[in-house]
Amino acid sequence: MPRQNRVNPFGALIAVEARGTLMGNRGCLHDQHQQIRRAFVGQRWILCLLQFRGRRRTVMSPGQYTELFFLDEATGFAAGHRPCAECQRERYRLFRDTWVVANPGLAGSATPSANDLDAQLHAERLDDRRGKRMYEDNLTTLSTGVMVLLENDERPMLVFANHLRPWTSRGYGAAIPRPDGGRVRVLTPRSIVRAIVAGFPVGLHGSARAGEGLGDVPDRLAERLRPV
Numbered sequence: 001m002p003r004q005n006r007v008n009p010f011g012a013l014i015a016v017e018a019r020g021t022l023m024g025n026r027g028c029l030h031d032q033h034q035q036i037r038r039a040f041v042g043q044r045w046i047l048c049l050l051q052f053r054g055r056r057r058t059v060m061s062p063g064q065y066t067e068l069f070f071l072d073e074a075t076g077f078a079a080g081h082r083p084c085a086e087c088q089r090e091r092y093r094l095f096r097d098t099w100v101v102a103n104p105g106l107a108g109s110a111t112p113s114a115n116d117l118d119a120q121l122h123a124e125r126l127d128d129r130r131g132k133r134m135y136e137d138n139l140t141t142l143s144t145g146v147m148v149l150l151e152n153d154e155r156p157m158l159v160f161a162n163h164l165r166p167w168t169s170r171g172y173g174a175a176i177p178r179p180d181g182g183r184v185r186v187l188t189p190r191s192i193v194r195a196i197v198a199g200f201p202v203g204l205h206g207s208a209r210a211g212e213g214l215g216d217v218p219d220r221l222a223e224r225l226r227p228v
Helices: 073-079 089-102 114-125 190-197
Strands: 022-025 046-048 068-070 135-138 147-149 157-160 163-168 183-186 203-205 223-225
Touching (some): 073 147, 073 203, 089 114
Antiparallel strands (some): 022 068
């Protein structure tokens, strides 16, 4: 029976057989029986590499942080996570620096601390009832790597060039043309969206690039992560 430690674009923890391309955590969320008891502990929600310096962990060990798994970086961003400053140091710095340029009114300084960054992201993750915070925007303004919901459709959709791809726990579904204009609900926190629009290249599961007409998208817009 799969553990409830896979994260979907809404930030919810689900139990599925499929594996992910990234790990992460948001504190110790499980009890001694490996049952999830809370959605998060604290404001530090991070995305980590699956392998780092040969470290090995027993998943959901008592009293240790809960290992969470993500289809890709776009999924993690939609859920409100950011790159880890240890195992993804260079990627964290690129994310932080791009985020600062894209959000001058929020940054406070040219090199905000991880705590400052986490505090701002936490305010964008959750609404007053600790549910998923979303906002509306025009679809034409959004870049590859952002997750949205179309009108009357609760399936998370990945914006990918001129297409949208429905998210599933195993990968992205068949591409559909991006509608011209129109308002959508955006799952990815607003300040992260600004960083993506400013040029941060979001890591995507390889299935995002499958299909005709998508092979000419520059790699800088869609860094491929190998599914495992």
